[in-house]
Amino acid sequence: MVKAVAVITISDTCFKDNTKDTAGPALADFVKELFPEANLHTIIIPDEKEIIERELKYFCETNLDLVLTTGGTGLTPRDVTPEATKAVIQREVPGITIAVTLASLKKTPMAQLSRSVAGIRDKTLIVNFPGSKKAVTECFEVVKPILPHAISLIHNEVAEISYIHNSMQFNHTCTHSSNVDVSKVALRPRESPFPMLEMAEAWKHVDDVMSEWKERLKIVTIEEGLGKVVAQTLYAKEPMPPFPASVKDGYACLSIDGAGVRRVRIAVTAGDAPTAPLCAGECARVNTGAALPAGADCVVQVEDTRLVSASEDGQTELEVEILKAPEPQQDVRSVGFDIPMGTVLVDKGQILDSAKIGILAGAGYQNVTVRAPPKVALLSTGNELQEPSEVKLKPAHIRDSNRTMLRVLLKEHGYDSIDCGIARDTPPEIVAGIAAALKLADVLVCTGGVSMGEKDLLKPVLLKDFNATLHYGRVRMKPGKPSTFATCEFEGKKKYIFALPGNPVSAYVCALLFVIRALRVSCGVRGAWPRMRVRLAHAAQLDPRPEYARASLTMSPDGDMPSATMLGSQCSSRLLSACGANVLLELPAATDSQQRLPAGAVVTALITGRLDIAS
Numbered sequence: 375m376v377k378a379v380a381v382i383t384i385s386d387t388c389f390k391d392n393t394k395d396t397a398g399p400a401l402a403d404f405v406k407e408l409f410p411e412a413n414l415h416t417i418i419i420p421d422e423k424e425i426i427e428r429e430l431k432y433f434c435e436t437n438l439d440l441v442l443t444t445g446g447t448g449l450t451p452r453d454v455t456p457e458a459t460k461a462v463i464q465r466e467v468p469g470i471t472i473a474v475t476l477a478s479l480k481k482t483p484m485a486q487l488s489r490s491v492a493g494i495r496d497k498t499l500i501v502n503f504p505g506s507k508k509a510v511t512e513c514f515e516v517v518k519p520i521l522p523h524a525i526s527l528i529h530n531e532v533a534e535i536s537y538i539h540n541s542m543q544f545n546h547t548c549t550h551s552s553n554v555d556v557s558k559v560a561l562r563p564r565e566s567p568f569p570m571l572e573m574a575e576a577w578k579h580v581d582d583v584m585s586e587w588k589e590r591l592k593i594v595t596i597e598e599g600l601g602k603v604v605a606q607t608l609y610a611k612e613p614m615p616p617f618p619a620s621v622k623d624g625y626a627c628l629s630i631d632g633a634g635v636r637r638v639r640i641a642v643t644a645g646d647a648p649t650a651p652l653c654a655g656e657c658a659r660v661n662t663g664a665a666l667p668a669g670a671d672c673v674v675q676v677e678d679t680r681l682v683s684a685s686e687d688g689q690t691e692l693e694v695e696i697l698k699a700p701e702p703q704q705d706v707r708s709v710g711f712d713i714p715m716g717t718v719l720v721d722k723g724q725i726l727d728s729a730k731i732g733i734l735a736g737a738g739y740q741n742v743t744v745r746a747p748p749k750v751a752l753l754s755t756g757n758e759l760q761e762p763s764e765v766k767l768k769p770a771h772i773r774d775s776n777r778t779m780l781r782v783l784l785k786e787h788g789y790d791s792i793d794c795g796i797a798r799d800t801p802p803e804i805v806a807g808i809a810a811a812l813k814l815a816d817v818l819v820c821t822g823g824v825s826m827g828e829k830d831l832l833k834p835v836l837l838k839d840f841n842a843t844l845h846y847g848r849v850r851m852k853p854g855k856p857s858t859f860a861t862c863e864f865e866g867k868k869k870y871i872f873a874l875p876g877n878p879v880s881a882y883v884c885a886l887l888f889v890i891r892a893l894r895v896s897c898g899v900r901g902a903w904p905r906m907r908v909r910l911a912h913a914a915q916l917d918p919r920p921e922y923a924r925a926s927l928t929m930s931p932d933g934d935m936p937s938a939t940m941l942g943s944q945c946s947s948r949l950l951s952a953c954g955a956n957v958l959l960e961l962p963a964a965t966d967s968q969q970r971l972p973a974g975a976v977v978t979a980l981i982t983g984r985l986d987i988a989s
């Protein structure tokens with residue numbers, strides 16, 4: 375799908391006077407018609423090679439699918455668009471310009487004088503067009519039929535679709551081999567060979583490794599930016615309100631007139647254009663949000679007035695009495711009262727939420743540059759798993775809940791994911807599943823197969839078939855003990871693999887504690903979940919491992935700490951214990967002297983969910 379396109383008008387003349395630009399708007403209209411869903415960016419820049427290069431690179435870095443330029447392709451010394459484009463592209467697509475030239479030559483021999491270039495930088499297709507409305511109209515007709523397909527090819531979308539398709543049918547199509555020998559089950563280790571790391575050490579590995587992730591940028595609509603980290607500082611281009619506005623329904627007056635009777639000269643409701651200035655002794659009936667007439671410097675709410683006279687039909691107020699002398703600026707929002715012009719609305723590094731998006735909408739911003747997180751792929755492993763859509767369960771089978779839960783959990787925190795289906799528990803099929811996922815994504819989150827059974831093959835496959843480095847293979851935590859984090863090089867790129875335990879609650883807790891943290895760190899957001907002290911509503915049995923218990927908080931009416939209620943049995947298979955949870959309680963490991971915590975004990979809680987969720 376084509377998500378974002380830029381049309382750049384390159385012309386000294388249009389740069390000085392944008393009303394002269396007819397080719398750019400025409401091209402923009404063609405783009406809107408061909409790609410109605412796409413975000414469209416239009417700019418006008420002068421015929422300066424450096425500026426053209428800079429803008430082309432910017433749009434490529436922000437992952438635009440297509441950049442069309444118009445202008446600067448001819449023979450005059452200022453025509454430098456082809457040189458700038460050549461300096462930016464990595465691969466030329468001469469067929470596009472040949473087709474355009476051939477078609478144009480049929481109309482005019484002048485087509486011989488266009489030096490347009492087409493090519494690709496990273497995932498962006500750039501095409502130069504000449505600089506007149508007539509020329510862009512003719513040229514666009516030529517390239518229109520191939521643009522969607524060219525963009526899909528650049529994105530490798532066809533390949534992606536077939537990979538996802540394959541990944542869902544590993545058991546039918548697998549042709550991969552593995553170096554993992556599963557024939558000698560009797561010789562498997564009877565103790566885990568992986569050292570058990572403390573939680574703090576595991577987090578440090580995640581932070582250190584993921585902070586290597588290079589900043590990548592993306593332009594999205596402000597709404598798509600929800601939950602994303604902003605990569606630019608956005609300022610108020612206008613004051614808010616842009617006019618002096620009434621805070622109340624009442625009468626705009628001159629404060630110098632004091633209390634007493636006023637002639638109601640006019641009514642101004644919100645949206646009405648300003649009128650002639652008020653004179654002494656006059657007032658204007660105004661509504662909340664209405665623009666004050668010039669001359670007025672205060673508003674008296676209707677409750678503080680008395681009707682003195684009205685037209686006989688009752689339709690017009692003629693005079694009112696202001697009962698109490700108003701102060702200057704009383705109930706007036708002056709220009710820029712809420713947001714002075716130039717205010718930083720959203721700063722680089724902040725995460726977009728609904729209020730910030732609302733402010734940006736109000737300030738006229740449609741798009742925002744955000745940090746692009748790594749692409750995430752999800753893969754489940756297990757012979758016992760069926761697709762969630764399957765109505766009938768086979769004997770000893772269960773439906774895969776992890777993939778759906780993880781997809782939604784990631785979405786909740788602003789991250790998309792690619793579904794790579796289910797891999798069966800054999801080394802070649804796990805290799806196939808991991809390879810398919812790593813082709814599509816930077817981060818693989820898989821579940822199952824990380825513990826001690828003969829079908830727990832993830833770690834050996836990662837080590838022997840992907841030559842992976844295991845940053846940790848066990849963590850002292852409950853649930854999630856066999857949680858694994860590895861990196862490897864795949865097709866020349868570094869990949870990050872979170873192999874989470876298959877138990878649904880273990881997968882849920884490890885996704886919250888490791889995966890979301892990793893994605894945040896890769897976007898420059900430091901720090902984990904906010905922590906607060908809470909009081910246990912009941913006694914809690916302690917485990918030999920530090921435990922992350924799912925609980926819900928209730929605010930105490932007496933202003934004491936919130937009270938935490940654990941959500942039933944904390945068994946790693948019981949996802950019901952996470953339903954309605956908004957915190958993970960950090961219960962300490964049991965010691966010889968402390969096996970349980972009494973009701974009322976104070977523990978820390980990681981706030982992982984919305985605090986308004988009732989249990």
Ligand SMILES: Nc1nc2c(c(=O)[nH]1)N[C@H]1C(S)=C(S)[C@@H](COP(=O)(O)OP(=O)(O)OC[C@H]3O[C@@H](n4cnc5c(N)ncnc54)[C@H](O)[C@@H]3O)O[C@H]1N2
Pocket residue numbers: 754755756758759772773774775776777821822823824825826827830853854855856874875876877878880946947
């Ligand atoms: N001898 C030992 N056995 C186990 C140990 C141990 O230290 N020694 N650790 C236990 C702990 S702790 C955990 S956690 C689990 C981890 O299991 P695996 O990661 O190997 O996962 P599986 O064996 O594949 O499955 C475990 C469990 O989860 C269910 N499952 C798996 N995938 C899904 C899915 N996508 N959706 C829903 N449910 C899923 C699976 O059916 C199993 O019931 O190992 C303990 N064993």
Ligand code: MOO
Pocket residue numbers: 851852853854855856875877880946947
């Ligand atoms: O660590 Mo496991 O995740 O207890 O069940």
Ligand SMILES: [Mg+2]
Pocket residue numbers: 822823824825826827829830
């Ligand atoms: Mg297992």
